[in-house]
Structures are given as C-alpha cells and as structure tokens.
Amino acid sequence: MATVSLKNIVKRFGDVTTLHGIDLEIRDGEFIVFVGPSGCGKTTLLRTISGLEDISEGELQIGGVRMNELPPVKRGIAMVFQSYALYPHMSVFENMAFGLRLANMKKAEYTPIVQDVAKVLQLDHLLERKPRELSGGQRQRVAIGRAIVQKPEVFLFDEPLSNLDAALRVQMRIYIAQLHRKLGATMIYVTHDQVEAMTLADRIVVFQAGRLEQVGTPTELYYEPVNLFVAGFLGSPGMNFMTGSISAISSELITVALADGQSVHVAVDGSTAKVGDAVTVGVRPEHLLAGVADNCVSGKVVVLERLGDSSVLYVEHPGSAQPLAVRIPALKHVAVGETVTLGFKPQHGYLFNAQGIAL
Numbered sequence: 001m002a003t004v005s006l007k008n009i010v011k012r013f014g015d016v017t018t019l020h021g022i023d024l025e026i027r028d029g030e031f032i033v034f035v036g037p038s039g040c041g042k043t044t045l046l047r048t049i050s051g052l053e054d055i056s057e058g059e060l061q062i063g064g065v066r067m068n069e070l071p072p073v074k075r076g077i078a079m080v081f082q083s084y085a086l087y088p089h090m091s092v093f094e095n096m097a098f099g100l101r102l103a104n105m106k107k108a109e110y111t112p113i114v115q116d117v118a119k120v121l122q123l124d125h126l127l128e129r130k131p132r133e134l135s136g137g138q139r140q141r142v143a144i145g146r147a148i149v150q151k152p153e154v155f156l157f158d159e160p161l162s163n164l165d166a167a168l169r170v171q172m173r174i175y176i177a178q179l180h181r182k183l184g185a186t187m188i189y190v191t192h193d194q195v196e197a198m199t200l201a202d203r204i205v206v207f208q209a210g211r212l213e214q215v216g217t218p219t220e221l222y223y224e225p226v227n228l229f230v231a232g233f234l235g236s237p238g239m240n241f242m243t244g245s246i247s248a249i250s251s252e253l254i255t256v257a258l259a260d261g262q263s264v265h266v267a268v269d270g271s272t273a274k275v276g277d278a279v280t281v282g283v284r285p286e287h288l289l290a291g292v293a294d295n296c297v298s299g300k301v302v303v304l305e306r307l308g309d310s311s312v313l314y315v316e317h318p319g320s321a322q323p324l325a326v327r328i329p330a331l332k333h334v335a336v337g338e339t340v341t342l343g344f345k346p347q348h349g350y351l352f353n354a355q356g357i358a359l
C-alpha cells in the first residue's frame with residue numbers, strides 16, 4: 001500500500017523555516033496536486049518526500065514505514081522533473097534503463113521492460129536517439145518512461161509540463177491522467193497551472209508561505225474555500241472581493257453595506273457574525289451577470305479581454321481595490337468605457353471575516 005503520510009513536517013534551511021509543520025495523509029492510488037504561489041514550499045515538500053532533502057522535524061511514512069533516514073532509492077518513489085534531467089550523452093534506451101542499472105539489474109532483464117514501456121509511450125522507434133535529437137514532448141515522455149520502468153509505488157512530478165507548448169501540454173495532461181488510471185500508483189504533482197490541477201487531481205492541496213491552507217477535491221476548493229487566500233488563489237480570473245461591514249443579519253441572509261454605501265445580501269451562515277463586523281464579500285466572475293436583479297453594482301468597463309470561448313470585462317467599482325472581473329459570452333458586444341450594471345444572486349456570494357476566514 002503506497003499511502004504517503006506526512007506528520008508535522010518541518011524543513012529549515014539554516015535558520016530560515018520553509019515548511020512550518022505539514023500534516024497530510026495521501027491515500028494509496030490517489031492523484032494529489034500541490035498548488036500555491038511561487039516560493040511557498042511545494043518543491044521543497046516534494047524533495048523531502050523523495051529524500052533529496054532531509055526532514056528537519058516530523059515524520060514521513062510511505063506504506064506505513066518511516067522513511068526519514070532512507071536514501072531516495074530505497075523509498076519506492078520515482079521523480080519526474082520540469083527540466084526532464086535526461087543524460088545528454090546517453091540514448092533514450094540508456095536514459096530509461098538508468099535506474100534499473102543502478103539497481104544492479106542485468107541487461108537481459110531490463111531490456112524487455114524498457115522496450116515495453118517505450119511502446120506504451122510511443123518511444124519505441126526513438127530508443128537509439130540522444131535527448132538533443134528529440135522534441136520537448138518526446139523528452140518529457142522519456143523522463144516519465146524512466147520513472148515508470150522502476151515500477152514505483154509513488155510518482156512525484158515537479159511541474160513536468162511547464163516547458164511544453166499549449167497544445168502539447170493538453171495532450172500530455174490527458175496522457176498522465178490515463179497513465180494514473182492504468183498504473184493505479186499514488187501520484188503527487190506540483191503545478192502552477194490551474195487547469196492541470198483542477199483536471200488531474202483527486203484532491204488539491206493549497207499552500208501559502210510554507211503552510212497548508214486547505215485540502216479538498218477541486219470542486220470543494222472552488223466552491224467551498226475556507227478562507228480568502230484559497231478563494232482568491234483558485235479560479236482564473238480569481239474571485240472578486242468587495243469590502244464592507246455587516247448592517248443586518250437574518251436567518252437566511254446577511255446584509256453588507258459596501259464601502260460605496262450600497263447594500264448587498266449574501267446567503268451564508270451568520271451564526272458567528274455580528275452587526276458592525278468588517279467583512280469581505282466575494283463573488284466569482286461567472287456569477288456577476290447583467291440582468292440579475294439582486295445585489296446590483298454599476299461601474300465603467302476599463303478592460304475587455306477576449307479569451308475565444310468567452311470574454312472577461314474588468315469593471316471599476318469603488319467598493320473593490322481591483323476592478324471587478326466579469327465573465328461574459330464571447331460574442332456579446334460591450335465596449336470599453338461603457339457603464340454596466342451587474343448583479344449576483346445571494347447564494348452565489350461568499351463572506352469572509354476580518355481574519356479572512358469564510359463564514
């Protein structure tokens with residue numbers, strides 16, 4: 001069983017603490033994705049799991065066995081890096097066989113294994129080539145192949161697709177999803193790409209500044225963020241925020257007076273809130289719509305971004321530090337400079353208290 005259990009993992013570089021006590025239980029066969037802003041510690045955590053970095057405090061278990069003191073080769077893991085880390089002087093075959101040779105396997109034994117995996121990855125006609133004679137996508141498949149031949153129980157991926165162009169990324173993303181289904185191995189995957197995170201993950205882990213903010217399925221994190229940070233981090237463009245204070249609380253609705261004097265109603269549990277509390281109202285770009293009679297806010301369009309399948313309007317609003325982002329159908333005609341009125345349904349609103357915690 002390749003469960004991966006992180007118990008209060010702390011990592012220090014000198015006197016700087018990069019990971020502040022991470023607790024996480026990763027299930028056997030789970031696809032788990034780490035996201036968070038640059039420098040939050042995603043790669044460091046992956047490297048402590050792999051054994052490339054030691055653990056300052058806490059315990060790592062794989063399959064119920066303590067790993068802290070074991071070298072990378074004894075952990076039953078394989079890692080795929082962003083840079084692929086292929087040996088330039090070795091052929092594709094030699095690169096893929098490298099880990100097996102290190103494990104003292106005989107050539108007669110590893111040759112059919114490498115050939116089989118190469119076939120699956122459609123690399124069988126390229127086995128004699130050197131990495132420089134391959135495309136980016138082919139190199140990337142060699143790096144994945146080198147991991148697969150070792151039959152690890154746990155795969156660690158550190159932004160494996162970030163050097164590929166957009167079309168190839170989509171192809172490889174689907175490929176990795178299929179691979180996961182076929183191998184049933186536990187996969188831990190670091191990415192900056194929200195689409196990769198949302199589509200590949202059984203569960204996503206959001207980190208900030210060396211701390212774990214929330215763990216959940218993509219849907220849970222998107223629709224039930226526990227705090228302002230997670231709400232703002234997931235989604236592209238992210239959730240809109242408007243500041244204000246609570247002016248009334250009923251059993252179903254909380255009324256918020258926004259900074260511009262206007263009131264909006266949000267359907268959240270108000271049991272921990274009081275009239276007068278400072279709050280932030282959140283609403284996703286796809287839930288701010290023209291023609292909704294509730295919670296109307298008006299403002300001037302300052303930017304229009306065409307994304308192909310839809311467009312995003314950015315609308316100035318005095319209650320919000322940033323222009324509000326609004327997703328609209330691609331063919332709808334709205335001009336920059338126009339004033340628009342938008343509304344959102346109370347059940348599409350979020351509320352966060354002064355500490356940023358979701359109500």
Ligand code: ATP
Pocket residue numbers: 013018036037038039040041042043044045
């Ligand atoms: P990115 O998304 O940019 O790759 P990340 O979330 O993966 O970032 P890490 O690479 O884990 O972040 O880095 C976390 C922090 O640890 C950073 O502040 C980084 O400077 C620091 N750090 C990483 N490796 C070392 C090291 N070997 N020595 C000192 N500090 C380090």
